[in-house]
Amino acid sequence: MTRPVARIGILTGGGDCPGLNAVIRAVAKAALSGGIEVMGVEDGYLGLIDDRIRPLAYADVSDILTRGGTILGSCNKANPADFALRVGDQWVRRDVTDQVVEHYGAAQLDALVVIGGDGTMSGAAHLMTRGLRIVGVPKTIDNDLWASDITFGHDTAVATATDALDKVHTTASSHHRVMVVELMGRYAGWLALNAGVASGADVILLPEIPFSLEKVVATCVDRSKRGRRFTIVAAGEGATPIGGARFVDRLDPNSPDPIRLGGVARFVADNVEKMSGLECRSMVLGHIQRGGTPTARDRVLATRFGFAAFELLTKGRFGEVVVEQKGAIRSVPIPEVAGKTRTVPRDHDMVGAARSVGTSFGD
């Protein structure tokens, strides 16, 4: 017979995003109201490795709905199966899964809610093979989790990026410049596409549609000739020139995904200036996109996801991750989403809509 759930743990893993606290609140309040004890695991899987697990009371999860970040802390480096450990002046990699299993058992957790992206779900799939009972909740500003039409955090990031692009618009217009703004999103272009469409960017560069510098230059020059003496380029950080490679800003060898993208905006701005004679500036919006208070939409989605996760727990449906599909909340097996990326289809209607109002994708 399945062991009933009397005590759960909650952790937030990977890069943070607005709405994490709203999920923690939803899961914890539902559980505590139902007489289930709640333990907060600090800093994602790192807290399970280091045994930093503390009780969460109702007061701890009150008044956090609108707060950005995560009250539990997060970490995008702690993969229990391949954990980077400092020994003397060297980094060595170890499988610390046994430690995680021991601490999960010692904390007398009956189940664990993991709130995270693809890396966190891969970690969950691994821990499930060692007997941990896990329910997943997808988060990421990138909106790239497989099987979910939307992840919370994305809407807020789109709003932040759109606001930035709107502001860049006015100064671009005053100085008659080409402004290239680099947006996050890793290997998926959802953030650049949504913010680009929302702000009426003239060029949108996506990882899914390799671009030609000549085409970007042609758009800028053509606008200039037509008296539109400025151009706004919204560039996803994973965008690549045709036949070229992704722009890598730095490598973080201790992270399960060591690549940190960056540099495409500078590359485009420098080359467009050289090739067209138009004055260009580039900027990287960076982690601002992960900060701030969640939008109303993200608060609602996070609350729905949190409640759905609680329901999976009480029904004993472990090993599943909550998703949104066609507006309905559903769940799918965690191993089904682990390690996969949901990218923008080249024929997505939003790409067509953007093209129809004159936006170039540089292709």
Ligand code: F6P
């Ligand atoms: O996955 C979320 C994300 O913000 C990506 O859009 C970005 O490429 C990456 O994380 C940045 O990671 P870090 O916080 O380690 O710099």
